Amino acid sequence: MFLAASTLLALGLLAGAPHATAAPEAGKTIEKIKADGRLIVGIGQEAAPFGYRENGQLVGYDVDIVRAVAKRLETYIGSPISLQFMAVTDETRISWVQSGQVHMSLSHTNITRKRLANIDFSVPYGWDGKSILYRNTKPPRDLADFAGKTIGIKRSSSAEGEIKAYFESKGLAPPVLKQYDNHGAGIRALLDQQIDGFTDDSSLIIATATLSGSKVGPDGPLSVAATSYSTAMFGIGVPQDDSRWRNIVNYALHDLWLSGEFQRIYAKWFGPASVCPLPLGDHRMEPFVNG
């Protein structure tokens, strides 16, 4: 009897969960923010240079971008809003957007088709590529040198499928992947010669390696393979099927670009003097015509 009742209860919980995700009152985000006066933002705190602790303070590219975006959003929402952070992890950065408990989420999240099945993204606000960090050798290594080698990868990274696909498309043996909880642990394993390389977005691996005191480049202990096996675009995660909300998030990003504020923030984190220089190159925002 108890068993039957508890099974029913458990099934009810499980059935309720996906049901609830399907309808976070689509298209209501702007109204909710207006009514509450607060913009709830999911923010990652565990990955340099996007969101991490420097001398105890939360800093990073994502943190600066979202503070600037929030200010611009006030114009579009038409009333003052206060910015409220909710820390997210790799396990929650997508699902909390899906449920609507955060209005947007910035946690060095790559825009992927798989993720687009569950949430929407703003236009990209960062561009990068996935490559492999390795212990320096002469001559420098190329991606093909890692065929069949052991490569470290961070848990819940989108790199897993992408690296396999790249090696298979080149007719090479895909590397053996080994998962790590965070970038630091992976880079540690690389330095300790437990793995032949460590992969993720170049910015993340270079910044973390540099923070760990290992200079990345020909005159340091580590290097990054010159080519990428996959491109990466960082987007602000927003609830699905709410184009009015996604539009004004995009407008806010575009305004930052037009005013030059975006470029200033970008230079601070990825400029020549930063921890992980990442030239914008041909990447640019393409603001929609205001007319």
Next chain:
Amino acid sequence: MNDSMLATLFFGFPLPPEMIDPRFPAFIQRAGGLLLTLWVTAASLAAGGALGALLALARREGLPAAGSGPVDRIARAAIGLLAGAIVYSVRNLPIMIIVLATFYLPYSLLQIRVPGVVLAIAAFSLYTAVYLAEILRSGFRAVGSELSDAARVLGMSRTQVFMRIELPIALRTMRPDLLNLAITVFKDTSTLSIVAVAELTYVARQMLASRPLDYELALLLVLVLYWVPSTLLSMLATRLAVPQGRPSPMRTSLEA
């Protein structure tokens, strides 16, 4: 440098102003590190203790009732069934699923938004309550009806039987389980790191993002910070235990 590491593991990182929900007292949101771990543990044991006692009472055979009419009996059975369902459901789920659900369902079902620390205490109170209910149930079962019946025959009231006979014996049986539960809750709060509640494990995770090579040191400190309070609790349990040699008055009366 290592001083600041230890201090951070004890008290957490300072929060940016945006991380504080102004509708809730700031002090309950500011705690972090070991301090938050201890605070979530203590609050969950207190709230879960009360809820667990209620659950156990609802499931107890021969629940005292106002009357014994059919409506009364049905209500009693319904409450017992509901309490049983809660206990069986929660007990059969891994703690990580309970934590993820507690941080997901209140908003997606009811649009309730509360600080993470409140949800953390809610999740672990439920967890504590369910295990406590089971400990209480088996503890009181161990008393056996002969003693209580004998006490009733001797003219003790229901309350007297409970306070003087059942509770002391049950408490002695349950003491190791109760302390084990406290230690388990203390250690399992580490699962809160997956929902970014700034307890000890999450603070260590954040620390490693900016100081990747201090991996071993951070891990060692975290290990010690979990180990010391758990061990102190275990030692307390041993100290509180009734010395084995001396027969208690209750046991004497049983054997007599």
